[in-house]
Amino acid sequence: MNCDCTENISLLIDGELDAVETRALERHLVNCLECQEARADFLSLRSQLTDFPVSFQPVAQREALARILGKEQGERRPRPRGWRWAFNPPVAAFASLLILAVVFALLVYPRLKSKPETSVEVASGGGDNRSNRRTSVPTSSPAPQGTPKKATPKKSPAPATGEKKIQIKKSTPIFDPQPDNIAKNVATETGDTSDPDISNSNGRVRSADAETMTAIHLQKAELLLRSFRNVRTNKSGSVADVSYEKKSAQQLVFQNMMLRREADAAGDAQVSSLLESLEPILLDIANLPAKPRRDDVRVIKDRVERKNIVPLLQVNSNALARALD
């Protein structure tokens, strides 16, 4: 834009120049290409603005007039403008949809979403939900609610575990570390599903009763260790019979692991620590040979005494039992 007359072109098309100025500018326009272009552009702009379609409906106009006149005469009072949008049919429809969506989101969707996980939560008792979210549980056969200890235990043959060595680390592949699968693994490992404290009708442990189970477990462990402490040696120097203690230890060791993990997850450091101390002792007893040597038994007995674990078991099981009462 080098020509100084462009501003005058604006005045020219608006009819704001007098006759002399108009004639002079028109003469200039004949030879100035830039001013010609400016005039064409300004007129094009005018055309676009003039052609801007009016968005109004005659009915709305009549209603507006009626409102104004009615309002002034006190006959009809229009809604306050600030809220008028709320009574507009499209807005009302949109608002209804929005409300329905919110209701759906708040009430229906959480139920739909939580349905497949219900049995999982029941199984874990809400104690540790971190580790079992991916566990698939058949919803068609939900576990009985609320009475895990009264659930009818499965009657399955209990094959003798015999001399089977129990090694935690080596058994990891067949031992599902998920707490709610531990009981099932216990049953699988030991072949014994008859203990109602360990398994229920669908082989799952309810950690809602974890404290009860822990108290019972500690009592059982205490009894086992007392029994083991009283094992006597024969005259030949070999131990009489530890098959009962071995079998009990095999059953308890997996339950011990399960409860320890659950205590860990629940943040119960005291119980977790106690169960951690108990675990190697149970493992040692479980892995004793059928006819153990006196020294093998003595080493374990010494460790039990050194750790002073029997009184600890007694104290904790009593405390838990009192808390549950």
Add this chain to the structure above:
Amino acid sequence: MASHDEEFTMLFQEFYPSLCRFLECLLGGRVELAQDLAQESFLQLHRTAWETLPHGEARFWLYRVARNFAINEFRKSHTRYKLFDRVVEVMTPRMRNPEQEYETQERKELVLNMLSTLPEDQKVALLLREQEQLSYKDISQVLNVSESKVKVDIFRARAAIREGWTKKEKRLGAAN
């Protein structure tokens, strides 16, 4: 009273559509709000100023009040009205031919985009000049500013839009 209302009705029917269009352009295409403010302006006119205004002044008065309403609304509840006007626009059933509707909408958006680049003073002056065909003197009365300011504002508005077109053409040329 009847003649008073008849006179007002004639004024309303003559200027209500153009006032709606003026406000719609000023408010960036918010039709519902434009109609509300047009109605509000006429209501004010009918209530307060109708009797006292000199003959022929009502039109100027209307545009002045409407413009002030528009500025107030912009400052007050920009977001809320924008949202609900958009909702109304989306959900209002289309009665006309879809092609025609689309073309009209395109044209409107072109103009509104063009105007959105202008300062408020220039925009109002240009709209009053081009759409309402008011003279510079009338515009200066409506806006309560000097004629020379109106002249400068209108020219600057045109020049700015023209410059925008030139830049757009250059971009298109470069892209091709």
